[in-house]
Amino acid sequence: AWSETPAAKFKVRGTKYLQDRIKVPSEASAFHLLCVDLVKVNQPIFTGLCSHPNERIQRALAKERETGLRILPDFVFAVNLCVPGKSYYHWVAYFGVDDIQMIKTQETPLGRVANPFFFGPSDEFRSKVFKLIPRIVEGNFVVKKAVGSKPSILGRKLKQYYIQNERFMELIVDIGSDCMAQRIVKLALGYAKTLEVDMMFLLEGVHPSMLPERILGGVRMINID
Template sequence: MYSQKGNAVEAHELRKKIRGLDQKDHSLAVYYAELSGLWQELDYYKSFQAICSKDAIMFQQSAEKVPARPNYSMVLYYAADRPVNKNSLLGKFVDGSDMFRDSRFKLIPRIVEGYWMVKRAVGTKACILGKAVTCEYLRQDNFLEIDVDIGSSSVARSVITLVLGYVTSIVVDLAILIEAKEEVELPEYILGTVRLNRVKLDSAVPFEV
């Protein structure tokens, strides 16, 4: 039945994930998003026989809904308006270890305009990205690059899949901070923000590595 990619093992593993999926302490919206994402991915493995050209088009549209197909990247640039104090929290983050960065790199999301299910799934609670998803860091003389892999977490991937379904009609604010864990590190400062206003995915520019 699931032979479109000729990999029954992958389909079997997906069915196991679906059967074993538990809401745990996640909200209903997040649980639904993750379950829906797994079902969509499983659908990609179904055998399909196109009877006419319309069937082929429908199959292609269905395949494009599978998480991470296609992949999208968002690039944000932020610059300091003054030299970074080596003894500050930012200085320790920039020159610290990846483990330290993972424990401090924080994101606060907010859906300004959007459907209630998307708002519930995204929430407004701060998230330590280094603990939730895989982050890679590249430190050079005058910059620090942080690559955040949303696809490394099934929960994060499912939430993004849900968001992408409504992305042209929602407004999202993101704030980037460094987590303070000691009193001397307070107050926390916002390093950068971005507003995503009804993004049109078809305006994305293809990038070949």
């Protein structure tokens, strides 16, 4: 099962963080959680599920073209964690924003970091700012210790792929590209049926004009089976 986690429960970099290192509760998530999929495949799909004709985003876009009705939000952000094993799994959380100007504007701290992240040309920039805050709400002590709760720039250790489109962006994290990440995920999967895990996604404010930070979206996974 899954649910949306309130962003205000998590602290992010405040307005003057680069000087005073003070974190503050996040504003409400910029995006809202649409759904979560778990897809089993024989080989990883690093071209993304949002571009796959049989998956939900392309089906919805096709329906929009047929009917002339708006089915999807203005813009969808999909976070796709590719988990290796005997079979591969794609865990995909889909988040939507109803007003695309929120992430395009240069007038807000969020917009100043979100615009180049979602619409700019630099994968290097994307890899430097995409951040995860994990939290084990319920679960084994060993897993809690291994996962921790510190914000992490995933692109420092893990290979990431980006699929850009005017209506969506999909970020694919290859868990198999780092041995330590593989071990932690394998450990967590061993206790998956007893875990409650929060995952909050945001962009790091690397310049005063990009602060305070704001969580893009979050999800709680409950007793993953």
